[in-house]
Amino acid sequence: MDETIKICIQEINPHVVCSLCGGYFIDATTITECLHTFCKSCIVKYLMSCKHCPQCQLKVHETHPLFLLRPDRTLQDIVYKLIPNLFENEELRREEFNKSRGMAVDKKPGTKKEEPTVPKLSSIINNPDGHLYRNDEQICLCLERYRPQRIMHHGKVLTLRALDRKFLRCSIRVLVSHLKAMLFKKLAIPSDVQIEVICDREMLSDEVSMKQIFLMNWFGKETPMVLYYRFRETSDNSVT
Ligand SMILES: [Zn+2]
Ligand SMILES: [Zn+2]
Structure with a gap:
């Protein structure tokens, strides 16, 4: 088809x-x-x-x-x-x-070692005067809890809460790492717990921007773009 x-x-x-x-x-x-x-x-x-x-x-x-x-x-x-x-x-x-110019054809450009740089950008979400983003194109998101989850965390049960307000508008340049920072803060998740953000059944890496996610996974679909979050299962927590 x-x-x-x-x-x-x-x-x-x-x-x-x-x-x-x-x-x-x-x-x-x-x-x-x-x-x-x-x-x-x-x-x-x-x-x-x-x-x-x-x-x-x-x-x-x-x-x-x-x-x-x-x-x-x-x-x-x-x-x-x-x-x-x-x-x-x-x-x-x-x-x-x-x-x-009489140069050999370089079939593999970019073989030179490239530093994997992490954007130092401070999060617009945590930073109310994120003036760099003010004039940016905005995107509407729905941040949905993937499913209710409980994990054992230092001997206590930790429950994944749902956001009070799951709809948000943010700059198209916001990264997944920024969203995660916001989730940690709003849902009071201990910093040693790992969370995952998913779009369209694909787990998103921290350095991906909303623009990239939109273009790769959501273009042509209805807005808001829906992202799911969940606890990551690790060897020392059992998710139920
Ligand atoms: Zn150009
Ligand atoms: Zn710029």
């Missing part, structure tokens, strides 16, 4: 277009401090003359601005998936470029 989802490209464009060149992301690269994304070559060139994020004016590292860039593979994959032939065309362009 054909399960192709028809996607209106106009709707998705704002998420996958570089604000510096107006084209689809090529080598999507994110500033770790504010999570704005650009083409790698666009942002590297830009930061040579200016030390602020082009989108939010956040000051990036004074002496080594490139330290704060990391490749955004997920977003790039989305672009390649959505825009057929972009990848092939880009590969061809690179080959031509390398040939014209």
Whole structure:
């Protein structure tokens, strides 16, 4: 059965277009401090003359601005998936470029060791003056308890509560780690307990943003986007 989802490209464009060149992301690269994304070559060139994020004016590292860039593979994959032939065309362009300079074709770009950088971004949810996010596109979420759970925690029964208010609006740049921080706080979960956030039966890793989840798992579906949370089962707790 054909399960192709028809996607209106106009709707998705704002998420996958570089604000510096107006084209689809090529080598999507994110500033770790504010999570704005650009083409790698666009942002590297830009930061040579200016030390602020082009989108939010956040000051990036004074002496080594490139330290704060990391490749955004997920977003790039989305672009390649959505825009057929972009990848092939880009590969061809690179080959031509390398040939014209007499360089060997590098079939595996990015083999250089990349530092896995954790965004230092402080959570908008815990931070009421998260001014960096104020003008962001917002997304409506429903944070639903996966199921009532009880675990043994230091000899006591710990019950997973449901949120009083499960609907929330947040910036599309909020990460799963931010949501988890909010859940820990609102549900008074001890910090040594692990929780999982799930969308569409997929467990989400901490560094994934709402934008990525939306584009990967929720595009074309009805809002709010539903995320589930639950205690993670570990060897020293038994979930019932
Ligand atoms: Zn660009
Ligand atoms: Zn920014």
